[in-house]
Amino acid sequence: xxxxxxxxxxxxxxxxxxxxxxxxxxxxxxxxxxxxxxxxxxxxxxxxxxxxxxxxxxxxxxxxxxxxxxxxxxxxxxxxxxxxxxxxxxxxxxxxxxxxxxxxxxxxxxxxxxxxxxxxxxxxxxxxxxxxxxxxxxxxxxxxxxxxxxxxxxxxxxxxxxxxxxxxxxxxxxxxxxxxxxxxxxxxxxxxxxxxxxxxxxxxxxxxxxxxxxxxxxxxxxxxxxxxxxxxxxxxxxxxxxxxxxxxxxxxxxxxxxxxxxxxxxxxxxxxxxxxxxxxxxxxxxxxxxxxxxxxxxxxxxxxxxxxxxxxxxxxxxxxxxxxxxxxxxxxxxxxxxxxxxxxxxxxxxxxxxxxxxxxxxxxxxxxxxxxxxxxxxxxxxxxxxxxxxxxxxxxxxxxxxxxxxxxxxxxxxxxxxxxxxxxxxxxxxxxxxxxxxxxxxxxxxxxxxxxxxxxxxxxxxxxxxxxxxxxxxxxxxxxxxxxxxxxxxxxxx
Ligand code: SF4
Numbered sequence: 001x002x003x004x005x006x007x008x009x010x011x012x013x014x015x016x017x018x019x020x021x022x023x024x025x026x027x028x029x030x031x032x033x034x035x036x037x038x039x040x041x042x043x044x045x046x047x048x049x050x051x052x053x054x055x056x057x058x059x060x061x062x063x064x065x066x067x068x069x070x071x072x073x074x075x076x077x078x079x080x081x082x083x084x085x086x087x088x089x090x091x092x093x094x095x096x097x098x099x100x101x102x103x104x105x106x107x108x109x110x111x112x113x114x115x116x117x118x119x120x121x122x123x124x125x126x127x128x129x130x131x132x133x134x135x136x137x138x139x140x141x142x143x144x145x146x147x148x149x150x151x152x153x154x155x156x157x158x159x160x161x162x163x164x165x166x167x168x169x170x171x172x173x174x175x176x177x178x179x180x181x182x183x184x185x186x187x188x189x190x191x192x193x194x195x196x197x198x199x200x201x202x203x204x205x206x207x208x209x210x211x212x213x214x215x216x217x218x219x220x221x222x223x224x225x226x227x228x229x230x231x232x233x234x235x236x237x238x239x240x241x242x243x244x245x246x247x248x249x250x251x252x253x254x255x256x257x258x259x260x261x262x263x264x265x266x267x268x269x270x271x272x273x274x275x276x277x278x279x280x281x282x283x284x285x286x287x288x289x290x291x292x293x294x295x296x297x298x299x300x301x302x303x304x305x306x307x308x309x310x311x312x313x314x315x316x317x318x319x320x321x322x323x324x325x326x327x328x329x330x331x332x333x334x335x336x337x338x339x340x341x342x343x344x345x346x347x348x349x350x351x352x353x354x355x356x357x358x359x360x361x362x363x364x365x366x367x368x369x370x371x372x373x374x375x376x377x378x379x380x381x382x383x384x385x386x387x388x389x390x391x392x393x394x395x396x397x398x399x400x401x402x403x404x405x406x407x408x409x410x411x412x413x414x415x416x417x418x419x420x421x422x423x424x425x426x427x428x429x430x431x432x433x434x435x436x437x438x439x440x441x442x443x444x445x446x447x448x449x450x451x452x453x454x455x456x457x458x459x460x461x462x463x464x465x466x467x468x469x470x471x472x473x474x475x476x477x478x479x480x481x482x483x484x485x486x487x488x489x490x491x492x493x494x
Contacts, residue, residue, distance in 0.1 A: 001026070001027045001028075001029060002019055002023060002026050002027065002028045002029070003029050003031070004016075004019070004028060004029065004030045004031070005030075005031050005032070006030055006031070006032055009032070010078065011081075011082060011085055012030055014082050014085060014086055014107070015030075015085070015089065016028055016030070017107035018086050018089045018090060018093070018105065018107060019089075019093075020107075020405070020406065021101055021107050021410050022093040022094075022097060022099070022101070023093075024359070024406065083105065083135060083136070086105035086107075087105055087137060089105075090104060090105045090137055100137075100139070101137075101410045102138070102139050102141070102142045102381070102409070102410060102411060102412075103136070103138055103139075103142055103403070103410055103412070104132075104133075104136040104137030104138040104139070104142075105136045105137050106136045106138060106403075108403070109402050109403045109404060110401075110402060110403075110430060110431065110432070111132075111138070111142070111146045111401065111403065111412070112146045112149045112150045112153065112400070112401045112402075112430075112431070113150075113431050113432070114128075114132065114136075114146065115128050115132070115146045115147045115149070115150035115151075116150040116153055116154060116431055118131070118150075119147075119150050119151060119154050120154070125147045125151065128143070128146075128147050128150075129143040129144060129147055132146065132147075145398065145401070145414075146401065148398065149398050149399060149400060149401050149414075152397065152398070152399045152422075153399065153400065153427050153431060156399070156422055156424065156427060157427065157433070160220065160254070160424065161218070162220060162428060162433060162434040163433075163434070163450060164218060165217070165218040165219065165220035165252070165434065165435075166214065166217055166218070166219060166220065166434060166435040166436065166437055167219070167220050167221040167222065167223065167425055167428055167429070167434055167435070167436050167437070168219060168221070168222045168223070168244070168248060168436075168437050168438075168439070169222075169223050169224075169225065169425075169429075169436055169437070169438040169439070169440075169443060170203070170207075170222075170223070170224045170225075170229075170240070170244065170438075170439050170440055170443075171185065171224075171225060171226055171227060171438070171439070171440030171441060171442055171443045172224065172225075172226040172227045172228065172229040172231065172232060172240075172440065173185045173186055173187055173199075173226055173227040173440065173441045173442060173464055174186070174187050174188075174189040174192060174195075174196065174226070174227050174228060174231040174232075175187070175188065175189060175226070175227055175228045175231060175261075175262060175265075176188070176189055176190075176228065176231060176262050176264045176265055176300060176301070177298050177299065177300045178298065178364065179287075179297050179298055179299060180296065180297040180298050180330070180363065180364050180365045180372075181297065181326070181329075181357060181358070181359075181360065181363050181364075181365045182360070182363055182364075183360030183361065183362045183363045184226070184227065184442070185226075185227065185441055185442030185462045185464075186226065186227050186228075187227075187464055189228075189231040189265075192464065195464055195465075195468070196232070196236070198468045199441070199464060199467070199468060200232075200236060200239070200240065201468075202467055202468045202471040203240070203439060203440055204240075204243050205471055205475070206439045206440070206471060206474060206475055207243055207244060207247050207248075207439060208243075208247055209475045209479070210437060210439060210475060210478055210479075211247035211248050213478070213479060213482050213483070214248070214437060218252045219248055219249060219250065219252055219253050220252070220253070220254055220255075220424070220428070220434065221253060221254055221255040221256070221257070221424050221425040221428065222244065222248075222250070222253055222255070222256045222257070222425075223257045223258075223259070223425045223429075224240070224241075224257070224258045224259065225257075225259040226259060226261065227261075228259070228260075228261040228262045228265050229258055229259055229260070229261070230258070230260045230261065230262070230265040230266050230267075230270050231262075231265045232270075233270075234267070234269040234270045234272075234273045237258075237270055237273050237274065237277075238273045238276075238277065241273075241277040241279075242277075245277075254424055255280060255281060255423065255424045255425060256277075256278060256279050256280050256281065257279070257280075257281040257282065257283070257423065257425055258274050258279045258281075258282050258283075259282070259283045259285075260274075260282045260283055260284055260309070260313075261283055261284070261285050262285065262299070262301065263284060263285075263286065263301050263305040263306045263308070263309040264299070264300060264301035264305055266284065266309040266312065266313070267312075268312050268315070268316065271312055271313055271316035271318065272316050274316075274318070275316050275317050275318060279318075280319075280320060281320040281321075281322065281423060282313060282318050282320075282321055282322070283321070283322040283323070283324060284306065284309045284310055284313060284321055284322075284323055284349075285322075285323060285324035286303075286306045286323060286324070286325065286340075286344070287299070287324060287325060287326045287329065288325065288326065288329055288332065288336070288340050289303055289306065289339060289340040289343040289344065290303075290331075290332065290336050290339065290340060291303050292331060293329050293330070293331055293332055293336070296329070296330050296331055296375070297329060297330070298364075307347075310347050310349075319350070320350040320351070320421055321349045321350055321351070322349060322350065322351035322352070322353060322415075322423065323344055323347070323349045323351070323352050323353070324352075324353045324355060325337075325340060325341075325344065325352065325353070325354050325355065325387070326355045326356070326357055327354060327355065327356050327357065327380055327383045327384050327387060327408075327411075328356055328357035328376065328377055328380040328383065328408045329357055330365070330372045330375035330376055331375045332377060332383075333377050333379065333383070334377075334379060334382055334383040334386055337383045337386065337387060338386065338390075341386075341387060341390050341391070345390070345391070345394045350417060350418050350421035351396075351415060351416065351417045351418070351421060351422070351423060352391055352396055352416045352417075353413065353414070353415045353416070354384070354387045354388075354391070354413065354414050354416065355413040356380060356384055356407050356408050356409070356411040356412060356413060357376075357380070357407070357408050358404040358405065358406050358407045358408070359406040359407075359408070360404075360405075360406065361406070366406075376408075380408045380409050380411065381409045381411060384409075384411050384412075388414070391416045392416075395418055395419075396416035396417060396418060397416060397417060397418075397419060398414045398415070398416055399415055399416070399417045399422045399426075399427070400414075400415040400422075400423075400426045400427050400430050400431075401413065401414050401415070401430070402430045429446070432446060432448065432455050433448065434448065435447050435448055437478075438460070439460075440460065440467070441460060441461065441462060441463070441464050441466075441467035442459075442460060442461075442462040442467075443459070443460050444457050444458070444459040444460070445457065445458040445459070445478065447481070447482075456481070456485070458477060458478055458481050460474045461474065
């Protein structure tokens with residue numbers, strides 16, 4: 001248990017994030033003290049019950065060149081103040097635990113966005129690296145990685161008029177089984193089979209109604225994800241794509257992805273439907289090529305199913321295939337990862353996405369951590385580094401990057417690609433630079449106000465039952481936002 005005494009609420013989230021970055025899933029209890037209380041930044045980290053006291057007034061006095069107390073813009077003041085606070089906490093924990101974090105004080109999910117924004121302003125790579133090291137205490141290696149990825153993204157994005165377009169996400173929330181580490185909206189396909197048709201009925205209604213709001217807008221990319229879209233039958237997949245094409249103008253679409261995902265949901269007839277419907281990018285996600293790990297994580301398929309899915313995809317004519325891996329799965333060390341990477345590279349996918357295991361609060365893994373904790377490797381950062389070097393040696397280049405909460409060793413997920421095969425949607429969504437219309441249970445629209453540099457999220461309910469019964473509310477919520485607030489807030493797109 002970590003007990004925190006705070007003198008104001010403004011930075012509680014940042015304090016919590018910094019503690020979590022160092023101490024993982026330790027329970028944090030926050031309490032408030034009077035502003036006049038004389039607490040200095042203080043922590044006792046040697047005992048199991050850790051106590052931290054903060055007083056922001058003292059913080060301001062003890063720091064810093066970066067916080068101008070006369071700053072008139074409250075937002076700028078808060079951002080600068082937050083950095084100082086997080087640096088103080090970082091240095092304190094780092095000293096007490098003898099440990100550094102690869103991304104320093106950065107606890108948000110998009111480090112490459114910091115670099116991309118500065119590249120767009122014409123700032124040099126060297127200056128951005130120095131900025132990330134000084135301001136956020138990032139390691140040189142991570143600052144370079146963020147810059148290299150941002151430069152790659154910049155090169156890809158310059159040919160896309162993304163500000164005048166939008167992308168479409170459609171979620172299918174069914175999976176063959178629930179993976180041990182999963183926290184997504186996902187229902188077991190067998191026990192929820194009676195929900196599939198009503199779900200598609202509600203989804204078709206959402207597609208029909210929301211598409212009217214996007215008439216005359218340019219559709220850049222389409223992504224059907226989940227869940228596992230290929231839990232739908234070949235006929236259902238065809239109906240879904242037909243409905244999308246009937247309602248949205250696909251003539252401008254530069255990339256159409258379907259996350260086939262689980263090998264145990266992929267069949268030749270489904271792959272053929274996807275090919276006939278001009279899907280040009282699919283995912284087949286093994287996560288590991290080790291059978292005992294697949295059994296532990298509840299995937300209920302074999303390594304040979306992965307080979308079969310890849311062979312069928314090739315036979316059906318799919319040229320751009322992404323394969324997802326997770327580093328740090330229970331029971332795996334770098335040797336197991338080496339074997340997985342060798343097997344994956346031999347399959348020659350266009351993209352490989354390397355995730356670091358994240359301990360999601362609602363996953364079965366986190367909820368039963370006592371059962372698995374002895375199976376978790378302590379050398380995940382070495383394995384992540386190995387994967388990076390190995391993939392680069394075989395012609396894959398990192399092209400997008402994001403982080404999640406509670407990632408092992410505060411690492412990251414990296415998308416690698418053969419040159420020219422990068423997934424555009426992944427960049428657009430991760431950098432939050434384009435409007436995303438998201439449909440289906442648990443889907444979250446992101447609407448970008450370029451002028452004011454803000455993003456508004458409009459989400460759907462996660463529960464499949466609520467989604468089906470309250471579909472009119474979901475449609476109305478989007479319409480209200482787009483026709484009222486959205487119409488006013490951004491003259492570029494709306
Ligand atoms: S395939 Fe993905 S969405 Fe489905 S249960 Fe596994 S992690 Fe969750």
